[in-house]
Amino acid sequence: MSDVVLPLLVALPIMISVLPLIFGLKYENAGWPIAMGGSLTVLALAVYTITEVAANGRLIHALGNYPQPYGIELVGDELSTLIVLLIGLVSVLVLVYSRTRGPYGNAFHSGYLLLTGGLLGVVLTGDLFNLFVFLEITGLVTYALVASDRSGKSAYAALKYVFLGTIGASLYLIGVGYLYVATGTLNMRDLQGAIETVGYTDPLIQAAFGFILVGFALKVALFPLHTWQPDAYAYAPDSVSAYISALVSTAAAYALIRISFDVFTVEFFLVNDLISTAIMAAASVSIVVGSLLALMQTEIKRMFAYSSVAQFGMIVAAIAVANETAVFGAIIHLFGHGLMKAGLFMAAGILAAVYGARTIDEYAGLANRSPFTAASIAVIGIALIGIPPSIGFLGKWFIGLGAVEAGEWGVAFVIFVSTMLTLAYVFRIIEKLYFDPPGDPHGHGSDHEHEHEHDGAATDGGHELVADTSAVTVGMVVMVVSITIAVVALGFSWELFFDLLAPVLERFFQ
Amino acid sequence: MSTDSSSDRPVREDERLDSDGVARQRPAYTESQVIMTTVKVVVPFVLTYGLYMMFHGAGSPGGSFQGGALVASVIIMIAFAFGIDATRIWVSNTILVGLATVGVLIFGGLALATIALGGAFLDYSELLILNAIVELPANEWAKWGMETIEIGGIAFIVAGVLMGLFFLLASGYDPEADSGHTAEVRADD
Numbered sequence: 001m002s003d004v005v006l007p008l009l010v011a012l013p014i015m016i017s018v019l020p021l022i023f024g025l026k027y028e029n030a031g032w033p034i035a036m037g038g039s040l041t042v043l044a045l046a047v048y049t050i051t052e053v054a055a056n057g058r059l060i061h062a063l064g065n066y067p068q069p070y071g072i073e074l075v076g077d078e079l080s081t082l083i084v085l086l087i088g089l090v091s092v093l094v095l096v097y098s099r100t101r102g103p104y105g106n107a108f109h110s111g112y113l114l115l116t117g118g119l120l121g122v123v124l125t126g127d128l129f130n131l132f133v134f135l136e137i138t139g140l141v142t143y144a145l146v147a148s149d150r151s152g153k154s155a156y157a158a159l160k161y162v163f164l165g166t167i168g169a170s171l172y173l174i175g176v177g178y179l180y181v182a183t184g185t186l187n188m189r190d191l192q193g194a195i196e197t198v199g200y201t202d203p204l205i206q207a208a209f210g211f212i213l214v215g216f217a218l219k220v221a222l223f224p225l226h227t228w229q230p231d232a233y234a235y236a237p238d239s240v241s242a243y244i245s246a247l248v249s250t251a252a253a254y255a256l257i258r259i260s261f262d263v264f265t266v267e268f269f270l271v272n273d274l275i276s277t278a279i280m281a282a283a284s285v286s287i288v289v290g291s292l293l294a295l296m297q298t299e300i301k302r303m304f305a306y307s308s309v310a311q312f313g314m315i316v317a318a319i320a321v322a323n324e325t326a327v328f329g330a331i332i333h334l335f336g337h338g339l340m341k342a343g344l345f346m347a348a349g350i351l352a353a354v355y356g357a358r359t360i361d362e363y364a365g366l367a368n369r370s371p372f373t374a375a376s377i378a379v380i381g382i383a384l385i386g387i388p389p390s391i392g393f394l395g396k397w398f399i400g401l402g403a404v405e406a407g408e409w410g411v412a413f414v415i416f417v418s419t420m421l422t423l424a425y426v427f428r429i430i431e432k433l434y435f436d437p438p439g440d441p442h443g444h445g446s447d448h449e450h451e452h453e454h455d456g457a458a459t460d461g462g463h464e465l466v467a468d469t470s471a472v473t474v475g476m477v478v479m480v481v482s483i484t485i486a487v488v489a490l491g492f493s494w495e496l497f498f499d500l501l502a503p504v505l506e507r508f509f510q
Numbered sequence: 511m512s513t514d515s516s517s518d519r520p521v522r523e524d525e526r527l528d529s530d531g532v533a534r535q536r537p538a539y540t541e542s543q544v545i546m547t548t549v550k551v552v553v554p555f556v557l558t559y560g561l562y563m564m565f566h567g568a569g570s571p572g573g574s575f576q577g578g579a580l581v582a583s584v585i586i587m588i589a590f591a592f593g594i595d596a597t598r599i600w601v602s603n604t605i606l607v608g609l610a611t612v613g614v615l616i617f618g619g620l621a622l623a624t625i626a627l628g629g630a631f632l633d634y635s636e637l638l639i640l641n642a643i644v645e646l647p648a649n650e651w652a653k654w655g656m657e658t659i660e661i662g663g664i665a666f667i668v669a670g671v672l673m674g675l676f677f678l679l680a681s682g683y684d685p686e687a688d689s690g691h692t693a694e695v696r697a698d699d
Binding site: 004019 | 603
């Protein structure tokens with residue numbers, strides 16, 4: 001009976017998402033408490049699901065009790081519940097953050113909950129067409145949220161995202177259509193056997209995989225299909241950037257892992273050597289070019305956005321390597337990257353709110369003024385490079401190790417190069433924050449630092465640099481710092497992940 | 511709420527700039543006997559046809575998407591004939607938001623009710639419990655469950671969202687307007 005938690009996870013946020021609109025007719029500020037209630041519900045259900053799945057194996061819920069493979073089913077296994085937990089965590093964290101930072105308004109909070117529901121649908125569905133529907137829900141709400149501060153730039157970014165995101169979803173749908181023509185089924189568990197019967201080298205199957213892959217490459221923003229992503233992340237409101245950078249591409253990458261290994265299976269990659277080599281090449285280019293482009297940026301949010309292009313390149317490369325270690329690394333990196341990017345974008349949002357600092361040059365000397373936020377950026381940045389102990393290290397390490405195990409030295413080398421490049425751009429930020437003198441010549445002595453530590457918030461009193469202290473609350477800084485601590489603490493927890501994911505990996509690579 | 515803010519906004523004849531910065535010479539609304547009479551004649555038939563689509567959607571071609579769209583088109587026709595701003599005030603934001611949101615709640619409510627009764631999500635066979643009130647076979651209950659979703663859920667949502675989108679587009683983009691106003695009838699959910 002515990003499987004009813006799966007439809008609840010998807011349906012509750014979507015149903016709650018209409019409440020801000022209804023209550024908004026009467027109360028101006030109804031949105032935030034309702035969204036918070038919804039997000040906490042999701043988090044509680046996510047924690048329940050992951051404990052349930054860890055104890056008793058995967059949950060399957062047939063919608064409407066229709067017999068399989070005709071009906072749609074929701075499947076919660078160890079991998080999907082891990083991502084569900086990430087979604088629950090990040091939606092609560094970002095909501096605490098957006099309380100003061102905005103966007104405000106009931107429509108935003110409706111969209112926020114709807115996006116949460118859509119992402120949970122992507123992660124939990126066991127049906128390829130149903131996955132398309134949820135991808136579209138996620139996409140449509142993301143376009144709206146990117147433009148939710150109603151500025152011209154964010155409207156432009158959203159429009160670009162609309163065009164490319166729609167193309168991506170359409171390519172995915174074409175791929176699903178080909179699969180349906182070839183096999184006559186859309187249920188993921190059923191397709192696994194059906195594809196084997198048709199044959200892995202059947203042109204229809206190969207074409208289907210190609211379309212699905214390119215569709216998801218657009219959604220996760222691999223080079224050269226990434227062009228929507230830096231604009232969307234850079235021009236969206238800071239809270240929205242944190243949310244979508246942590247979750248939207250993550251859900252698409254999750255779906256790609258799910259389809260690659262649960263639908264097409266590892267046999268497909270073994271038989272179609274050319275396809276895996278091509279994916280590896282494309283992903284490697286994405287890793288290097290993403291890192292290089294990140295290095296060239298002067299705007300902080302844009303730099304983090306290009307860094308995501310590189311990180312997702314790594315995850316896709318791990319899918320093509322297709323062995324247990326690499327995919328394990330990809331899953332850890334998926335989780336870790338979500339946390340790290342949420343933390344980085346939230347921290348960047350705090351500095352932008354207080355000092356108006358949006359470029360690297362404007363970060364000069366801010367470490368003395370906002371020690372907690374600056375330290376968070378530094379620590380998460382170091383985790384992003386892949387320096388232990390951190391979850392960023394675990395992900396990269398296992399992907400690299402898997403590549404070496406599979407004899408793919410090229411991928412391992414590219415990961416190494418990207419680590420060097422990441423080192424370069426992260427240290428540019430750290431150097432500016434800690435070692436460059438701030439814009440004003442005086443007022444960054446050690447006594448000030450103690451003062452900051454006492455009041456806890458990343459605020460500053462009475463210097464020449466204009467600091468808008470009212471824009472930031474203690475809660476926002478606490479959220480960023482707790483993500484930082486989590487990123488480091490999870491660096492010790494690879495056994496936890498391994499125990500959780502062992503059944504999934506066993507199923508993928510039996 | 512958005513109706514208040516838009517009614518005291520100057521009409522575009524008064525040199526209000528459109529989003530591309532061009533003052534359009536578009537008349538706001540001209541009363542036309544031909545259009546008004548035509549709409550008055552056509553509207554009852556379109557409304558009936560829309561309702562027919564809705565109610566027969568489960569058993570014959572059609573369905574609530576089409577039916578809801580037809581019902582929304584009734585309001586859009588009235589808006590063209592009698593003035594968009596006047597129609598917006600007449601329909602009222604509350605009804606638009608109410609239609610779309612109540613639709614979602616009916617859909618989800620039925621689905622969750624079958625879970626509460628111990629079945630699966632949208633498990634119509636759980637509706638057999640209502641046999642205590644009316645005696646019906648299982649397939650009839652499945653049909654009535656489907657009709658509830660179609661008429662109470664999807665038709666409401668489609669009609670509400672389409673009307674909301676129409677009024678949103680018609681009100682135009684005003685860069686000076688505060689973000690709260692037009693966003694209230696935002697209809698993508």
